[in-house]
Amino acid sequence: MNRAEMFSRVKSREKFWDFIVIGGGATGVGCAIDAASRGFDVLLLEQSDFGKGTSSRSTKLAHGGVRYLAQGNLSLVRSALRERGVLLKNAPHLVKIQPFIVPVYNLQDKIFYGSGLKIYNLLSGKYGFGKSKILSAAETVENLPNINQKNLRGGILYFDGQFDDARLLINLAQTAAAQGATLLNYAGVFEISKNSAGKIDGVSFQDAESGAVFEAKAKVVINASGAFCDSIRKMSAAKSEKIISLSQGIHLVFDKKFLPGENALMIPKTADGRVLFAIPWHDKTLIGTTDTPIEKVELEPKPLESEIEFVLETVKNYLTNAPRRADITSVFAGIRPLVKNSKTKNTAKLVRDHTIEIDDANMLTIAGGKWTTYRAMAEDAVNQAIKLAGLSAADCRTENLKIHGAAENSEQSGDLAIYGSDAENIRKLISKNSDLAKKLHENFPYVIAEIIWTIRNEMPQTIEDVLARRTRALFLDARAAIESAPKIAEIMAGELGKDSDWIAVQIREFNDLARNYIVDKS
Numbered sequence: 184m185n186r187a188e189m190f191s192r193v194k195s196r197e198k199f200w201d202f203i204v205i206g207g208g209a210t211g212v213g214c215a216i217d218a219a220s221r222g223f224d225v226l227l228l229e230q231s232d233f234g235k236g237t238s239s240r241s242t243k244l245a246h247g248g249v250r251y252l253a254q255g256n257l258s259l260v261r262s263a264l265r266e267r268g269v270l271l272k273n274a275p276h277l278v279k280i281q282p283f284i285v286p287v288y289n290l291q292d293k294i295f296y297g298s299g300l301k302i303y304n305l306l307s308g309k310y311g312f313g314k315s316k317i318l319s320a321a322e323t324v325e326n327l328p329n330i331n332q333k334n335l336r337g338g339i340l341y342f343d344g345q346f347d348d349a350r351l352l353i354n355l356a357q358t359a360a361a362q363g364a365t366l367l368n369y370a371g372v373f374e375i376s377k378n379s380a381g382k383i384d385g386v387s388f389q390d391a392e393s394g395a396v397f398e399a400k401a402k403v404v405i406n407a408s409g410a411f412c413d414s415i416r417k418m419s420a421a422k423s424e425k426i427i428s429l430s431q432g433i434h435l436v437f438d439k440k441f442l443p444g445e446n447a448l449m450i451p452k453t454a455d456g457r458v459l460f461a462i463p464w465h466d467k468t469l470i471g472t473t474d475t476p477i478e479k480v481e482l483e484p485k486p487l488e489s490e491i492e493f494v495l496e497t498v499k500n501y502l503t504n505a506p507r508r509a510d511i512t513s514v515f516a517g518i519r520p521l522v523k524n525s526k527t528k529n530t531a532k533l534v535r536d537h538t539i540e541i542d543d544a545n546m547l548t549i550a551g552g553k554w555t556t557y558r559a560m561a562e563d564a565v566n567q568a569i570k571l572a573g574l575s576a577a578d579c580r581t582e583n584l585k586i587h588g589a590a591e592n593s594e595q596s597g598d599l600a601i602y603g604s605d606a607e608n609i610r611k612l613i614s615k616n617s618d619l620a621k622k623l624h625e626n627f628p629y630v631i632a633e634i635i636w637t638i639r640n641e642m643p644q645t646i647e648d649v650l651a652r653r654t655r656a657l658f659l660d661a662r663a664a665i666e667s668a669p670k671i672a673e674i675m676a677g678e679l680g681k682d683s684d685w686i687a688v689q690i691r692e693f694n695d696l697a698r699n700y701i702v703d704k705s
């Protein structure tokens with residue numbers, strides 16, 4: 184993917200695009216892949232970087248959602264479990280089967296969660312990831328060495344999917360590009376245009392780099408802007424009512440020592456009825472999440488002090504050597520765009536299903552859902568959009584479409600496994616210049632060659648893009664990410680032809696942003 188090349192396609196375009204997709208998160212990029220792979224001309228516009236919104240800030244689980252099972256939403260669980268299986272098949276380099284253990288402290292819970300997780304596995308049918316198993320207290324401790332053993336009666340072992348959300352998103356963008364879609368990051372839509380019949384026929388967007396404004400025309404426009412979708416709907420119909428509620432969730436990241444071994448911990452019911460996970464992730468421990476109703480949508484949501492305290496307090500009950508505030512290496516927040524239900528104010532009770540709305544001007548909005556179900560959501564949206572725009576019917580092809588980088592046995596590439604088939608290209612860079620095997624920072628596995636690879640092929644425009652979403656440095660260890668920023672700036676400036684002023688501004692802006700990922704030690 185090359186931004187200048189993508190831009191030149193947009194500038195030279197005289198015909199209408201078939202589709203314009205607003206939003207470069209999982210939903211929008213999923214729609215771009217779906218429509219492009221059916222043979223349509225697609226333009227996707229993202230106001231910031233691909234995945235800057237919620238899609239890089241999730242718990243990173245490809246799952247049916249045990250909590251939705253408890254809510255009795257079997258059809259949502261079944262379809263998500265199916266999508267979990269499709270994702271593992273099409274992106275085996277990024278999705279892995281993750282064992283989880285639910286520790287139980289009384290017999291009633293052992294029976295309840297034991298049978299619930301059996302149903303969970305049954306619902307997955309041929310897409311099952313492995314049978315659940317009831318563990319004795321001794322087996323639970325063997326598998327979760329740091330678990331609080333006081334009154335422990337055993338545990339339930341079950342399997343779900345785990346992935347790197349931002350890396351998957353970038354690989355999805357590359358998949359869309361390979362199918363012929365044109366994708367632009369840093370291209371924010373600020374206005375929509377309508378034809379004489381009052382139907383939407385295009386958008387205006389601004390290139391964040393130059394400030395220049397452009398118009399693009401299309402037969403159908405999909406609004407896949409996640410938590411921002413109501414503001415885009417207002418551009419089309421000023422008086423439209425909100426269709427989503429916003430709920431913030433945070434994650435804390437700690438050293439691996441707090442969750443030694445390969446197993447994840449699942450706490451099915453916290454003090455206020457939520458689910459909390461502790462998951463091994465890139466040699467760290469990821470713990471979250473919360474579910475806090477919020478009013479205002481922001482691209483860079485801030486974790487609340489009460490959320491940080493809640494996670495620390497909850498996990499204290501389950502881990503013998505519990506992490507403390509000073510142990511947090513990074514904290515990040517994300518916003519769930521939940522389909523609104525006027526009867527409930529408690530966002531934990533709102534369903535994670537998606538909704539498609541078509542307004543009077545024929546703008547199609549797709550919102551809600553889950554990362555896991557992005558493909559099915561996109562299929563649904565594109566099917567509807569084809570009908571809406573009277574485009575020639577074409578069958579969805581994504582169920583069997585491999586995602587960029589897909590490779591079996593990618594774990595053989597060690598720290599480069601996450602790049603799947605691209606790992607070979609990174610190794611080639613190193614074989615030409617062994618200096619590129621040097622590490623970016625002692626706290627990270629990243630080598631200089633992969634930074635160069637990502638700058639040349641994955642369209643990052645800022646230091647943040649590289650440190651937050653091409654690598655996951657900022658999400659893993661914010662202080663070490665700040666220390667890495669000058670090196671990244673220097674490499675990017677060389678690759679992209681930027682000057683020392685650019686470097687200075689980039690480092691300052693990154694440092695300001697990265698401070699939000701650091702928690703004061705006291």
Ligand SMILES: Cc1cc2nc3c(=O)[nH]c(=O)nc-3n(C[C@H](O)[C@H](O)[C@H](O)COP(=O)(O)OP(=O)(O)OC[C@H]3O[C@@H](n4cnc5c(N)ncnc54)[C@H](O)[C@@H]3O)c2cc1C
Nearest residue numbers: 206208209210230236237238241242244372409432554555
């Ligand atoms: C804390 C948390 C944990 C989660 N955990 C999981 C999980 O483990 N598994 C799971 O399956 N799901 C999970 N989810 C849900 C999942 O992350 C979301 O459903 C999904 O990422 C939403 O993707 P999206 O593309 O709809 O939104 P986003 O990723 O937010 O993408 C929307 C994009 O639109 C862009 N945009 C907005 N306005 C404009 C404009 N005017 N012009 C151009 N672009 C614009 C934004 O910049 C943004 O990048 C979690 C969500 C949260 C918040």
